[in-house]
Amino acid sequence: MPSETRSFAIQGRSDVVVAGSQGRRFAVRHGFDVRRATELAIVVSELASNIVKHGVRGEIRLLWNSETGEIAVEAHDVGPPIHDMQLAMTDGYDDRGPIDPALILRRGGLGTGLGAVARLADRLEYREEEGGGKVLTAWFVAR
Amino acid sequence: MSESEEPHVVVTSERLQSVIEALSYASVDEFDSCLALLERSGELRDEFSELETAFSIFVRELGEAKSELNRTLAQQEAINRELEAKLETIEVQQAAIRELSTPIIEVWAGVLCLPVVGIVDSQRSAEMTETLLETIVSKQARMAIVDITGIDVMDTKTADHFIKMARAVRLLGAECIISGINPGIAQTLTHIGVDLTGIRTLRSLRDALQLYLRETEQLVVHQHSQLARKLTTES
Numbered sequence: 001m002p003s004e005t006r007s008f009a010i011q012g013r014s015d016v017v018v019a020g021s022q023g024r025r026f027a028v029r030h031g032f033d034v035r036r037a038t039e040l041a042i043v044v045s046e047l048a049s050n051i052v053k054h055g056v057r058g059e060i061r062l063l064w065n066s067e068t069g070e071i072a073v074e075a076h077d078v079g080p081p082i083h084d085m086q087l088a089m090t091d092g093y094d095d096r097g098p099i100d101p102a103l104i105l106r107r108g109g110l111g112t113g114l115g116a117v118a119r120l121a122d123r124l125e126y127r128e129e130e131g132g133g134k135v136l137t138a139w140f141v142a143r
Numbered sequence: 144m145s146e147s148e149e150p151h152v153v154v155t156s157e158r159l160q161s162v163i164e165a166l167s168y169a170s171v172d173e174f175d176s177c178l179a180l181l182e183r184s185g186e187l188r189d190e191f192s193e194l195e196t197a198f199s200i201f202v203r204e205l206g207e208a209k210s211e212l213n214r215t216l217a218q219q220e221a222i223n224r225e226l227e228a229k230l231e232t233i234e235v236q237q238a239a240i241r242e243l244s245t246p247i248i249e250v251w252a253g254v255l256c257l258p259v260v261g262i263v264d265s266q267r268s269a270e271m272t273e274t275l276l277e278t279i280v281s282k283q284a285r286m287a288i289v290d291i292t293g294i295d296v297m298d299t300k301t302a303d304h305f306i307k308m309a310r311a312v313r314l315l316g317a318e319c320i321i322s323g324i325n326p327g328i329a330q331t332l333t334h335i336g337v338d339l340t341g342i343r344t345l346r347s348l349r350d351a352l353q354l355y356l357r358e359t360e361q362l363v364v365h366q367h368s369q370l371a372r373k374l375t376t377e378s
Binding site for chain 2: 018021035049091113115116119120
């Protein structure tokens with residue numbers, strides 16, 4: 001059972017900044033060192049950025065589980081499902097294949113966001129919800 | 144019982160007129176004038192005055208209810224105004240947050256400084272590159288100092304992108320110095336095998352500025368000596 005939950009509605013770029021910095025505080029408060037807490041914040045920021053970039057409604061939830069000593073970062077959104085998760089996590093790729101470099105610049109991203117999430121988190125889970133929407137969860141273990 | 148046998152109330156047309164006038168005041172919310180009229184004509188005690196009294200009680204209550212409603216409306220309006228002001232503040236702050244995420248300062252003529260603080264994700268580093276390159280062109284800067292003292296951690300790909308940003312600056316004919324790299328990021332960069340040739344890094348923003356000043360000084364001294372030489376050969 002999570003012993004503390006916080007959620008942040010993500011609608012614009014400033015929400016990304018707020019969720020990131022609140023994520024870091026949350027992790028530090030639950031005993032993560034600054035370095036690891038910052039890595040968690042980067043993941044929060046990448047996931048929130050994705051929600052904004054794809055122009056959908058979404059939310060970031062932070063769940064601290066005191067029994068396992070883990071924080072789960074959940075990214076909920078109502079956008080279309082991720083077609084191929086393995087591909088989407090590859091740098092320079094989205095869920096359907098390589099991203100055109102010209103498009104990368106226009107979209108204002110590097111196409112490495114999910115890659116960063118995979119590199120920084122301890123484990124990842126992706127699920128689609130009944131009635132639309134998807135949830136990506138990244139776990140961080142307190143060490 | 145025929146109609147003519149019903150009890151009649153006799154009233155002067157003046158009093159009737161006065162009641163009508165009073166009610167017309169009430170209809171435009173002038174309850175005080177209305178009550179004054181009703182009470183004046185109600186001085187006579189007869190059956191018609193009961194109607195006048197009933198009217199005046201009704202009008203008094205209506206007046207009170209109306210003023211109560213106006214008070215509530217005024218309060219609501221004040222709350223709405225406050226809410227609007229707050230929403231405006233939020234919008235302004237959101238714009239400020241967006242701006243603060245890539246602040247570019249011209250610390251010296253032709254020298255730009257991009258102090259990076261907070262959390263750097265891939266999106267933000269892409270935005271920084273874009274803004275920095277645009278500003279170098281628009282301000283005709285010769286040097287850009289990217290100070291990352293405030294950054295403890297970066298994803299490997301984002302760190303890689305920072306180095307690419309430095310290269311892009313050089314392509315524009317300006318120099319890029321990265322200052323304040325901490326041990327963690329230094330390890331990240333070497334670990335992923337980023338090609339660091341031609342990338343100038345310095346310990347702090349101060350060192351970077353000093354380097355710039357030293358180089359400009361040398362340039363000025365060089366130009367002076369050239370000018371002096373030219374003058375001696377001419378004379």
